[in-house]
Amino acid sequence: MMAAKSKYQYWVIIPAFNEAKTLSVVLEKLNKSRVAYVVVDDGSSDATFEIAKKYTTHALQHKINLGKGAALKTGCEYAFTRLNADGVIFFDADDQHEVAEIALFEHALQEHDVVFGVRSFDEHMPLIRIMLNRVASFFLMVLFGTYIPDIPSGFKALSKKAYKKVSWNSTDYAVEMEIAARVAKAKLDFVTVPITTIYHELDRGMTFIDTLRILLRALSWRISL
Template sequence: MSKELATDQTEAKTEISRCAVIPAYNEGRTIGSVVLETLPYVDIIIVVDDGSDDRTAAISEAAGAEVISLGSNRGKGAALKVGFEQAMDYGASVIVTLDADGQHNAGSIPELIAPIEAGEAEVVVGSRQLTGDGEPSFARCFGRWMLDSATNLTLESPVCDTQSGYRSFSRDALEVVGDIQVGMGVESEMLIHCDRAGLTVSEVAIEEHYNDEADSSTHPIRHAWSVIRTILSVIRFQNPLFFFGIISLSLLGSGAIFGFDTATHYYATREFWPGKALLSILCLIIGVQFGTIALLFDYFNTWLQRR
């Protein structure tokens, strides 16, 4: 009997084509509706409860989702990573991610997965361009613009809404973005990994809904810093010449300015500024060191990619 049950479970897994992964942290007020609205469009919903202290897990399970509880709050990146691994175990060919706060309209899922099932893209981003219920605040819009600009500086093909959590992935894309880091910068990090891997990323216009229950669980400044820190971390390892080169040029430029100012002042007044002269020398020395690091890291990075 147990063998038959194991066989039935294996067959059930192989039949799963579309899977939704929803990271959730204290979203008991909205998660039930999100799960119920998503169910008609996918074969299975995986809610990853990121250490919630409310009834998020119980409500998700009652609504029909499979729940994975992390036990403690480990961040959105960790929650998505666990959900992706489970979706891969189920053999899902298309994976959709959406937020648990109800800001995404589940009715857009067919539009998000259509390009992937047609083989036209490996990643589809739901770009929040259509007006839905409520409007985002000015601070949210300004912060989104800043993060979009910072992320697009690292991408060959710009994406309009780099911070949207409403996305779909092919199985091949999931293998590229599966090793994501913990934190709120996961949206930018996934796009950067996909861009480096040469995957096709397309966008679909979606509605955005904001209401009293759709408040972010993370402070906007903390969120922005997490995203920027993630972007810099990825650039440092994947494009060291750019990262360390910018630091080197900034230091060399500052050293040159301090040195020129010291020299011109001495030429005009015969008064020497030892402090500014030492600062100039220090900036120049450190700038040369960072330039050397940039060249060495870039050489080793290229060598590793060729192996």
């Protein structure tokens, strides 16, 4: 495990839905780096779960597709209750993230409750993605008084303490915004770390309509959280 020199135990949580094309590549890299991880197959119709079982004994499965937020929660509950984790790191199954950068999150978790991965807003990031990210960050700042530069990024980490305070209700991709809102509302200590992201041709990022729906939900969280 990458954090072997640390007194803390961190587990990587990988939500996966129909990721058979990339999952084996990701898990091969994680195994070579000796990273401890849990894969949660979110009701895939392809071979995602079968692939996960070939690489780890910590492969969980939803019988039906419940959404990314639900898959992350299943993984967190398993890591904290069954594996005695001190913290969890969220890592996408589509081979967009660098395995070597997991160490940045492990190190930061030793000093902070929450760690947000922040991508470079350069020419490699689609313009629409940059615009939607800016809008999400602006809304969070207006509603909760906290600025987080890359809310939609799936590469983030939570301590056990933080998870208890931000445990979310969103089952879909709104989970990213809800976590940020709950972190802000609870005034948890967070830090950002720079990350590398590879954008694939079949990238399934949020659309403008998805973002609009999530921002409308954020308005309700301002009252209910």
